[in-house]
Amino acid sequence: MSEEAFQDSYPDDVAHCYGCGRLNEHGLHIRSFWDGDETVCRLRPRPYHTAVPGYVYGGLIASLIDCHGTGSAAAAAYRHEGRPPGSEPALRFLTASLRVDYLRPTPLDVTLEARGRIVEVSERKVVVSIRVFADGTETARGEVVAVRAPDDFLKSLKRAR
């Protein structure tokens, strides 16, 4: 497994995501890595991330799938172009659609592992299929359709800072 997370290479302008931005001090700090051809991230829910007592809030699982999906999309796009993550021009992806199937209740007191598989890569769009495991048991499954953030949108963020 590589040492630097995908999210570590995001430019500062786009590193404030509540889910995965290293510059969001209130956020979840989701970090994703390659593991062979799959992507992986681990997240320990906080005690208050409850759905019903003892089980993880579905919105947190959706957030995990969302951020691991867009991070995996960016990493896959760089790999597809044969460029190192973070190299210019920056490739940053936004979620166009998110789907989560909750297979069974997810226990709260373990570290979750999300594993991503790149289903499709094109210049404008990456599709990532993600499975979430708690203690080795698959509890949720999702898909993220991520689209490349337009350059003028990214430029408008730089100007706004």
Add this chain to the structure above:
Amino acid sequence: MSEEAFQDSYPDDVAHCYGCGRLNEHGLHIRSFWDGDETVCRLRPRPYHTAVPGYVYGGLIASLIDCHGTGSAAAAAYRHEGRPPGSEPALRFLTASLRVDYLRPTPLDVTLEARGRIVEVSERKVVVSIRVFADGTETARGEVVAVRAPDDFLKSLKRAR
């Protein structure tokens, strides 16, 4: 619009949800109401709920759709049975699947409104279609398939407390 939120009538055992539980002191406290045949809830994102600067984190929108969906499902099931919300036996719904389409970036500095439409109600399952608006502009659209929590699952929560 009625005064009591759907979530206000949840029994204490199932009122700890991070998204909508009135007993979760760290949570978002999402509250949903009838507005005619539609359901509505409003949520003001916190300043740190960012995706990229100035825009709302997709995971928060997914959370809003999730909790408004399960809340709407419970309310629709009570209405379908002609019973007041919170009456016994308790009807509590869990998310089986969640889908969100992000139509455009959602600005961070306004109160969001989610409006739900009950698509299907049966004894075991309710489907809710939800649109999210920021300042009157639809920015996301979602669907929640909610299934009734089995009685033995709810009983196991009571025993665990």
